[in-house]
Ligand code: NAD
């Protein structure tokens with residue numbers, strides 16, 4: 092049995108990771124440590140909550156005493172650190188919690204992992220640490236870190252700290268840097284679920300700036316299978332970029348969603364641009380493909396339709412969210 096601590100497992104990517112692993116294997120015992128911030132939702136884990144190889148603990152990764160207790164009690168040998176404040180717009184409105192969770196919290200996990208001599212520490216990072224691209228080129232693992240938002244700077248700090256623990260103490264760290272994910276259970280503040288839900292509710296779709304910023308989209312299961320592979324086979328001290336080579340401008344995605352739902356483009360509303368808005372992200376994932384044999388399984392065309400249909404079908408999931416915190420937050424931003 093591999094005892095693995097998954098942090099942030101009640102969020103979008105972490106919950107998909109846990110559900111996917113528990114569905115297909117029985118050699119992992121997963122302890123999910125999640126603070127249940129506005130983005131954490133135990134409804135995401137309904138299919139896993141009664142699994143004998145799973146337990147949930149509500150708590151903060153920055154709580155050293157609790158993290159020590161968990162490592163000791165569950166004899167943790169592997170860590171996958173998904174826990175983070177993850178939304179760029181929120182980091183622009185208030186950056187402090189981003190550094191507390193993403194930097195200090197990661198530091199607590201690294202220190203504890205060292206103390207308990209774990210076998211592998213997977214830091215889930217993002218392509219946003221590389222900054223922004225012009226019209227040409229791709230991010231490779233050797234692209235210099237040049238983060239532009241408080242969010243991406245906190246993730247870059249965590250990456251550097253994780254690598255410092257590898258170089259200084261020999262802690263077995265690996266890092267994945269993935270591009271923009273889409274799929275079920277994504278909190279409806281991020282582009283795709285926000286646009287789907289606003290379309291379904293006949294609300295305006297706020298497009299930042301000229302709508303021509305480009306993101307490189309990957310289905311969440313493809314990201315998680317890459318993470319699982321890196322956890323098992325990734326070389327310690329290495330970084331692996333993860334992406335599905337699927338660049339799209341924001342306006343293209345929004346129009347695709349409207350077409351799929353049979354809604355009018357009149358819902359589109361251009362709004363003031365995001366401060367410091369990165370223009371383009373695009374990932375070169377040659378390394379993980381050639382060294383570890385990973386490749387994405389889902390085509391964008393199929394997986395985006397499957398994703399949109401999931402939000403149509405699972406209305407109860409997002410209605411619960413938008414009736415609470417979500418609405419209060421966005422009321423201030425004139426989005427709803
Ligand atoms: P999310 O915001 O949906 O989920 C984050 C989870 O972390 C939530 O369940 C939240 O409750 C939990 N959390 C926050 N602070 C915590 C703390 N102090 N202690 C314990 N738990 C805490 O985020 P996501 O989109 O699932 O992203 C997960 C990870 O993947 C993040 O590290 C993010 O940087 C990275 N990432 C995300 C994307 C993307 O497109 N969403 C792309 C690449 C990398």
Ligand code: TYD
Nearest residue numbers: 179271280281282285297298299304306341
């Ligand atoms: P987002 O989902 O916040 O991811 P990230 O900023 O981490 O890439 O945004 C994706 C893109 O969509 C980004 O260029 C900003 C843009 N965007 C909008 O145009 N309108 C919106 O309401 C949101 C949330 C994002």
